[in-house]
Amino acid sequence: MPKKFVKEFNVIENSALNATNFLIKVQSDTELPEIKPGQFVNIEIKEAEEIFLRRPFSVFEVDYENDVISMIVKILGRGSRKLTEIKAGSKLSMVYPLGKTFTYPSADDKILLIGGGSGVAPMLFLAKESGLPVENVDILLGARSKEDHINVDDYKKYASLHYASEDGSLGEKGFVTQHSVFTDNLNSYTKIYACGPDGMMRAIAKEAKAANVFCEVSLENLMACGFGVCLCCIEPTNKGNQCVCTDGPVFNINDLKW
């Protein structure tokens, strides 16, 4: 029985969350396999001659009842821009489900989830899946300004929400690692999870290491295949060069050469 699939999905929604982030929902006409936070899909960008390879995007939500997968797509370059122009009713070819999930928290864990840039989706998905009471889950989102933040008020039922913005227009001013959750009580958490720009994740890893708190990050290395055959997406680790697409994208910071 296959574990991974290539399929055309029906696009059922594409809506702007803000100027650069879009929520894309696609529906399968067959039953979905189990998909966990951190796992991703590799999407074909159609009608774009200059775009040859697929583009990887984390799964944001899965609705097994209706066989719907959602992604949050942030415009970065040509491919992501083209993807955000897709219309409901059209088809989207995806390879799925790819990659591995996070180490799930146990019942007595207190967790901090940090998302920035294109890395918000897996953090929100994990918050929902964690199964922890809301007081044990904190989400910290970082962005340049209020306009760059997406509205995640729906997640108040799963977590307390904290914001950092570089210009101070939403939440605390500065980078996520300058936020009070870092400066005041990082040790109150038993597990930290992060996804976002490389620089952000490295800074978080440094703090988590210093505080000796368990920390997993989800990497977004450039990919060609997404299923472990090309060896283009590698990350140096203590176990040698590993594939972000199959050994990751989630890594424990202690395994990375950061």
Place this chain on the structure above:
Amino acid sequence: MVDLKVKLHDIEFKNPVTLASGTCGFARETAEFFEPGLLGGYFLKGTTLKNRDGNNYPRMAETPSGMLNAVGLQNKGIDYFIENIYPDIVDYDTQLIINVNGSTVEDYIALTEKVNELDKINAIELNISCPNVKEGGMAFGVSCPGAEMVTREVRKVYDKTMIVKLSPNVTDITEIAKAVEGQGADAVSLVNTFLGMAIDAEKRTPLLSTITGGLSGPAIKPIALRMVWQVANAVKIPVVGIGGIMNAADAIEFMLAGASVVQVGTAIFKDPMIPVKIVEGIEDYLKRHNMQSVNELIGGLQV
């Protein structure tokens, strides 16, 4: 019923569709999508005597209709393969071929001797054409004496089917093909990637850690097709066609140009199911053209 079976020297492929080295891992990865027995064979990831970490990230750059890679033969070495991978894949009902790489002739020999012990491996592909390693690799494949030497020395220790993989980064590929034929190669496979380069103009930096890398994908297809046609006309041994094959029509073109077997490479990154679709597409073509056997396609170009 059309007959899809083809022979390459003395080994049989259930159909002419195989996967190219470095684009199908060790076959297990594709088995998560489809039954490996559906394909004629797998040219497994380039293997060396000892562990190789490969080149630094970034190793990949997208280009118009293709991509550059600079993986640099990352693999855990032949002993790891024999102990940890071979047992998992040995029962796949398809031809498994090891892509052998060395920095020195001695490396090629030592590696081949180990592969020779593996009962279910009926052929090797001698890679003398990797553009992404500093020593060995393409250095052997771009001169007749270098190509001849590796082929001759490996031939002495290997009795099964020996396929030599040629580099397109040469003035006249038929000269190299004839040179390895003269030293006992049972078949040639071509082409490996074309040496290329990509630059980020905004940042004024190369896109690959190695600055240059190997170009693959549909961008190279017309050149690869021309080379396969030239080589097929220049040598008597069979030819394995490689380069930008994206669909059944491309595969058929390579066979018409003279290839007995084709390797699908970069296309699988776009569509992991494409190899299976290509087998089906070839079968359809044969039916449409009232052909009984896929062998009728080989060298069937009408000029």
